Amino acid sequence: MKNPILKQMKEGIVTNNPTFVQLLGMCPTLATTTSVMNALGMGVAVIAVLTFSNLFISLVRNIIPKQIRIASYIVIISGFVTAVELTIKAFFPAIDASLGLFIPLIVVNCIILARAEAFASKNNPLMAVIDGISTGIGFTLALFSIALVREILGTGKIFAASNGTGGVTLLGPWYSPATIFLLPAGAFLTLGFILALVQKIADKIEEKNHKKEVEKYIDETFAVVPAEGAAEADVPVRTDAEGGDR
Amino acid sequence: MATENENRAPEEINGATGEVNEEITGEVVKKPKKSGGGVTGGYMVRLVITLALVCAVIAALLATVNAVTKDKIEERKLESRKKAVFEVFPDAADCDPYDADGEHDVYVVYGDKEKKDMIGYAVKVAPTGFGGEIEMMVGIDAAGKTSGVSVITMSETPGVGTKTNSETFLSQFKGKTGAESVGDGIDAVTGATISSKAITAGVKEAHGVQVDLEKYAEEKGAKVDGGATAPEESEPAPETEPRPVPEETKEPQETKGPEKEEERKPDETKEPEFIENGSDGYYHNGVYSSETDDVYQVEVDKNEYESLLEKEDDPEETGTDAETKKP
Numbered sequence: 069m070k071n072p073i074l075k076q077m078k079e080g081i082v083t084n085n086p087t088f089v090q091l092l093g094m095c096p097t098l099a100t101t102t103s104v105m106n107a108l109g110m111g112v113a114v115i116a117v118l119t120f121s122n123l124f125i126s127l128v129r130n131i132i133p134k135q136i137r138i139a140s141y142i143v144i145i146s147g148f149v150t151a152v153e154l155t156i157k158a159f160f161p162a163i164d165a166s167l168g169l170f171i172p173l174i175v176v177n178c179i180i181l182a183r184a185e186a187f188a189s190k191n192n193p194l195m196a197v198i199d200g201i202s203t204g205i206g207f208t209l210a211l212f213s214i215a216l217v218r219e220i221l222g223t224g225k226i227f228a229a230s231n232g233t234g235g236v237t238l239l240g241p242w243y244s245p246a247t248i249f250l251l252p253a254g255a256f257l258t259l260g261f262i263l264a265l266v267q268k269i270a271d272k273i274e275e276k277n278h279k280k281e282v283e284k285y286i287d288e289t290f291a292v293v294p295a296e297g298a299a300e301a302d303v304p305v306r307t308d309a310e311g312g313d314r
Numbered sequence: 315m316a317t318e319n320e321n322r323a324p325e326e327i328n329g330a331t332g333e334v335n336e337e338i339t340g341e342v343v344k345k346p347k348k349s350g351g352g353v354t355g356g357y358m359v360r361l362v363i364t365l366a367l368v369c370a371v372i373a374a375l376l377a378t379v380n381a382v383t384k385d386k387i388e389e390r391k392l393e394s395r396k397k398a399v400f401e402v403f404p405d406a407a408d409c410d411p412y413d414a415d416g417e418h419d420v421y422v423v424y425g426d427k428e429k430k431d432m433i434g435y436a437v438k439v440a441p442t443g444f445g446g447e448i449e450m451m452v453g454i455d456a457a458g459k460t461s462g463v464s465v466i467t468m469s470e471t472p473g474v475g476t477k478t479n480s481e482t483f484l485s486q487f488k489g490k491t492g493a494e495s496v497g498d499g500i501d502a503v504t505g506a507t508i509s510s511k512a513i514t515a516g517v518k519e520a521h522g523v524q525v526d527l528e529k530y531a532e533e534k535g536a537k538v539d540g541g542a543t544a545p546e547e548s549e550p551a552p553e554t555e556p557r558p559v560p561e562e563t564k565e566p567q568e569t570k571g572p573e574k575e576e577e578r579k580p581d582e583t584k585e586p587e588f589i590e591n592g593s594d595g596y597y598h599n600g601v602y603s604s605e606t607d608d609v610y611q612v613e614v615d616k617n618e619y620e621s622l623l624e625k626e627d628d629p630e631e632t633g634t635d636a637e638t639k640k641p
Contacts, residue, residue, distance in 0.1 A: 102472060128368070136361050140368045147372030151379040158383035161390050165467065222473070247473035 080202025111208025402453030
């Protein structure tokens, strides 16, 4: 993780996942995850918007006075969202049919504005693009995992097209679909359980890392006496950084 | 209100300090002022210019994207409309947009590529269902009967309301006059009453749109419905229209007099009036005929049906007909 690009990718996809860690952009998360295809369509649209808006905002970050930065960001973001919407309308009518309403709503998706304000306006274009792509992928993966659960439990099928046709039947005729998973209530339930699971895994990893750190600290402290000062200053900071993200 | 105040504030400040020129030409002059957060005239101009530039760049980008995608989007739109029209008219070959009332998208449907045979028209309606508007296409043939119903988009509850978008539900409308309602000719989908009612209302709305196929066909040099029955079918329709109103006023008085057997017959003569009102005559016909005559049990088309009516009713009811026409 020495490479800043890889570090940034891990940051966007795992450590600072926009959905599971930052809990941003909940509205599209809950609304578009009724099927895997919808979730992927939404994810790809967000990746495109996020990447381009991050790049553009990073390019003009030194020109825009701070009083009008939010206004400028909104103009830039809505511009790219409209561009993506037109493109989808022209070339992917199937996605347009199922996500029609949610594409324009990307404008007010707080992930985009959050990344613009917190990252793109303070970093160079390359890192901003990396951040946009990785945050977008993190968002897409989160949507994908929620949609996977909802679609399988809700319809017994997977990868069905937006109008409910096609798809691979995973659960046979013996399974009577639990429609609640396609309803808003199911979205909240699924999100809650997945969040709990992610949190559990994160805690496990953190615990493990902490143990390692402590062992390392003990080894260093008691083996080499002169290193004590350096280790003492170092270790707490590192553990803080691991845990402080949440 | 707020913007007025904001606009006024810098002027007052400038007027008070008398430093208008300096502020505009000078760099960022920050002074603790009563309002405006220390933003001076020159800086203000810079803000406006920057924001305008950002907007201009984005507008240019959008113009480019729009130019590239515009034709494609139009094409897709027309394609999907045509697809929806062809879905409700299985034997359609082509269709033309028709200007009905400025509110509804109406398409005249042709049975041949040369656009000579008009077989009916399709109306796009958007009744409000449980989860918003249901965009649907309703096909109406030259005889004024529903030829098919198809849903273009719906945001009904998945797995519940969306069940109304099925062959079993939508095929119920076929061959009917748009007068039926849920419980009266149409069976709602279990658990999706609101969606079912919305679609039924949409079909009714489509039938309410005034489309003068005959006139349009004359203008276009086409004829309505290539079939032999078509001209006859469309002609009796206007005739039935003036008739029903007096009938309706007369009949309730008459039905009180005769016996039960005859009570039903005036009901049968009511049928044209149902058609005119946009309600279902054939459904009633089926019900009543099952008690009186087997012939009526068959779902006949309007043309046949009217000739049957004349045969059956004329000997007995000429008197009532004549009476009803007088007032």
